Amino acid sequence: MPTYNRSLDELRAPFADPKLGLVLKELDSSRTPDPIWDAFRRTGDRAALADGYAGFVRAALAPTLAEFLDAGPSEERRRAFIEEFATAVRQLAAAEPTMLCSPTVATMLIAKPRGGL
Numbered sequence: 001m002p003t004y005n006r007s008l009d010e011l012r013a014p015f016a017d018p019k020l021g022l023v024l025k026e027l028d029s030s031r032t033p034d035p036i037w038d039a040f041r042r043t044g045d046r047a048a049l050a051d052g053y054a055g056f057v058r059a060a061l062a063p064t065l066a067e068f069l070d071a072g073p074s075e076e077r078r079r080a081f082i083e084e085f086a087t088a089v090r091q092l093a094a095a096e097p098t099m100l101c102s103p104t105v106a107t108m109l110i111a112k113p114r115g116g117l
Contacts, residue, residue, distance in 0.1 A: 005104055006076040006106070008027055008029055008106070009076055011027060011106055012046040013110065015110075021112060021113075022106060022112050023110070023111045023112075023113060024109070024110055025109040025110065025111050026107070026108070026109035027106065027107070027108050027109075028106070028107045029104060029105070029106045030103060030104070030107075031102060031103065031104050032105050033103075034099055034100070034103065035100070036048075036049060036052035036053055036056065036100070036103070037049070037099045039052070040052075040075070040097060043054070043072060046094045046097055047091070047094065048075060049093050049094070049097055050089075050093040050094035051090065052079065052089070053089050053090070053093045053100050054086040054087070054089050054090035054093070055086070056071050057085060057086055057089045057100075058082055058083075058085070058086040062081070062082040062083075062085045063078075063082065065081070065085065066078040066081045066082055068083075069081060073089075085094065
């Protein structure tokens with residue numbers, strides 16, 4: 001599932017257009033902690049890392065991916081796919097521990113001036 005994190009310049013760009021009617025007051029980008037990886041770095045517990053990442057992908061990614069199975073998934077096939085995907089992540093994380101992702105959050109304060117621009 002490819003993703004793309006926009007740069008701060010890309011997030012600012014639409015607000016250069018005065019027709020938008022909005023003003024970007026503040027923009028900040030910061031990394032968020034990965035508590036599963038942080039716990040692994042403290043403990044070295046590969047099983048806990050693997051279980052944590054498997055649970056994350058089971059909840060956050062697998063249901064979306066399962067919706068795109070050929071011919072529309074039956075509920076049984078959907079559940080089986082999600083479990084297979086989580087199991088594969090669990091096995092990989094236990095065998096080759098690495099951070100799953102480096103989450104970044106952009107915070108924007110957008111204002112609409114009273115009376116327009």
